[in-house]
Amino acid sequence: MKVCLVVSSPMTVTAFLQQPIRKLATAFEVSVVANLTLGASIPALDGVATVLPVSIERQISPWRDLLALWCLTQMFRQQQFDVVHSVTPKAGLIAMLAARLAGTPVRIHIYTGQVWVTQRGAFRWLLKSMDKLIARLATKVLADSASQRQFLLDEGVVTAEQSSVLACGSISGVDIARFRPDAAVRARIRQELGIPQDDLVFLFLGRLNRDKGVLDLARAFAGIAEDYPDAHLLLVGPDEGNLLPALAELTAGCAAQVHQVGYAARPEDYMAAADVFCLPSYREGFGTVVIEAAAAGIPAIATRIYGVVDAVEEGRTGLLCPPRDIAALQACLCEMADDPARRLQLGAQARLRAQADFSSETVATAWLDYYRRLLT
Structure with missing residues (x-):
């Protein structure tokens, strides 16, 4: 089966997702979409996953965001992924909408924190509405902590049936051999x-x-x-x-x-x-x-x-x-x-x-x- 993870920054992959991607690659055909120039790669994934460059910028840019949406929709239709899984808000909104338009059967987004928590007024409403829309477009959502999931439930962003937490929490865990007393x-x-x-x-x-x-x-x-x-x-x-x-x-x-x-x-x-x-x-x-x-x-x-x-x-x-x-x-x-x-x-x-x-x-x-x- 074919799995596609979508991030806006390749740093998200190198900092957090290397181990999960390697583990998924033992059972599935994995591709990773990231904001890279054509021909660029993510060295940590060489021989593990196919890297597909698409321009997904972190900042809001209506024209570039529409172009990214079009590119992803076409890619998802051509590749016929069984799962599209997004990480980070901007990538989540564009990827979940593109996957929905392309008819991808399983669409997953993982929430890793809410910028709007410390905001007020119209900007808070806008960012919260984006998170709600992501959840509506996804078939399943994850939160990287139990208390965050409860917060999202209380705020009406996600539903209990579609949301869950992996293990005890965290998107990636910690490398015990790297982080240790020395x-x-x-x-x-x-x-x-x-x-x-x-x-x-x-x-x-x-x-x-x-x-x-x-x-x-x-x-x-x-x-x-x-x-x-x-x-x-x-x-x-x-x-x-x-x-x-x-x-x-x-x-x-x-x-x-x-x-x-x-x-x-x-x-x-x-x-x-x-x-x-x-x-x-x-x-x-x-x-x-x-x-x-x-x-x-x-x-x-x-x-x-x-x-x-x-x-x-x-x-x-x-x-x-x-x-x-x-x-x-x-x-x-x-x-x-x-x-x-x-x-x-x-x-x-x-x-x-x-x-x-x-x-x-x-x-x-x-x-x-x-x-x-x-x-x-």
Whole structure:
């Protein structure tokens, strides 16, 4: 049987979908549509799946989006796929509509978070309506966490009959062999950053934007830094929201304790160097980065929002606080700083849970099992 996955960015494939695609390819003929130029490829899929370039841009562009819709509809009619499966909102809307027009019998979309959660007014309504339309066009939908599925049900976006979650959540799981404790890497990264080996490091790793709560984290850390002179805040990731000036201003009084690194090709190295992972986000589909940190043996401080509550087992693998609550976030930072033994215990339990429930092999197998149930 023929399966086609559709994404807008090839980075989605290389970052999240390699293992699921490899697993699906053991039982099905798999193609991947991505926003690539003609003749380009995705090296990680060589010999595994056929890569089909179609221009699907992330930003709204009516003329180009109509062209992409036409191209996909023609492709789906010619290729006669049994399944079309889309990931990310823009690819989902165009691919589900094209598959519906082409008569593809099984149409799946996976939700990985809702941008509209933090929006207001007409823009929120528009984005939410797009998610609803995707669900209407699809025959089945997935959410990458149980709490996200419940949110989508409560908001009337999906129905209980058509929606489900793979395994315990996550779109891809975590590579346990890659994300793990590593004393040598820990020592090297700390030496490169000028952080003493025995000091406490709070890590944020991800895109620096407002919805990730990075400014809240900076405010909270600045409020406790004087009381914890051996504590450090390490920020790793591209400055997507142009927040560096604001971050510098917020942490001016503790600048020597704050370290910033741009995009990291090896995020696992910084997780190995840290003691506590921080994700004070306002919205997440599933906290994959939290599970990666857990696999590295470090506990999390995160916000009590849908998606994240599936990644952090409160009081067992980390601590949760309300979003936008600086005082509560500070209290969590202090609790982790004051009790090294508990911090280590939470980290050990987090690693065990990541290994048991969220390994990339477990999640990829769940993809294959889901397809087999649908198609047999």
